[in-house]
Amino acid sequence: xxxxxxxxxxxxxxxxxxxxxxxxxxxxxxxxxxxxxxxxxxxxxxxxxxxxxxxxxxxxxxxxxxxxxxxxxxxxxxxxxxxxxxxxxxxxxxx
Numbered sequence: 001x002x003x004x005x006x007x008x009x010x011x012x013x014x015x016x017x018x019x020x021x022x023x024x025x026x027x028x029x030x031x032x033x034x035x036x037x038x039x040x041x042x043x044x045x046x047x048x049x050x051x052x053x054x055x056x057x058x059x060x061x062x063x064x065x066x067x068x069x070x071x072x073x074x075x076x077x078x079x080x081x082x083x084x085x086x087x088x089x090x091x092x093x094x095x
Contacts, residue, residue, distance in 0.1 A: 010034050013082055015041055015053065022047050024067070025057040047074040055082045 015021060018040040023030060051074055058064045071081050
């Protein structure tokens with residue numbers, strides 16, 4: 001599934017071949033939304049001590065604040081944390 005620019009969503013997110021993607025609170029159709037996934041990408045709903053790519057779905061700023069300490073602890077130094085929230089969520093604006 002491509003975004004407005006035609007760039008595939010995995011590419012926009014930085015999901016590269018062979019990457020292990022940890023998801024937190026992902027929607028049930030997450031993988032379908034991504035469309036074509038690069039070769040060798042694996043998915044998990046658990047963080048590891050050296051997670052390199054984490055995609056977390058948050059509805060409230062307070063929920064993100066609670067999770068940040070764990071994310072900082074678990075994500076590798078050169079890792080990526082991608083935070084997504086509902087488009088019109090007033091609680092997440094002005095972060």
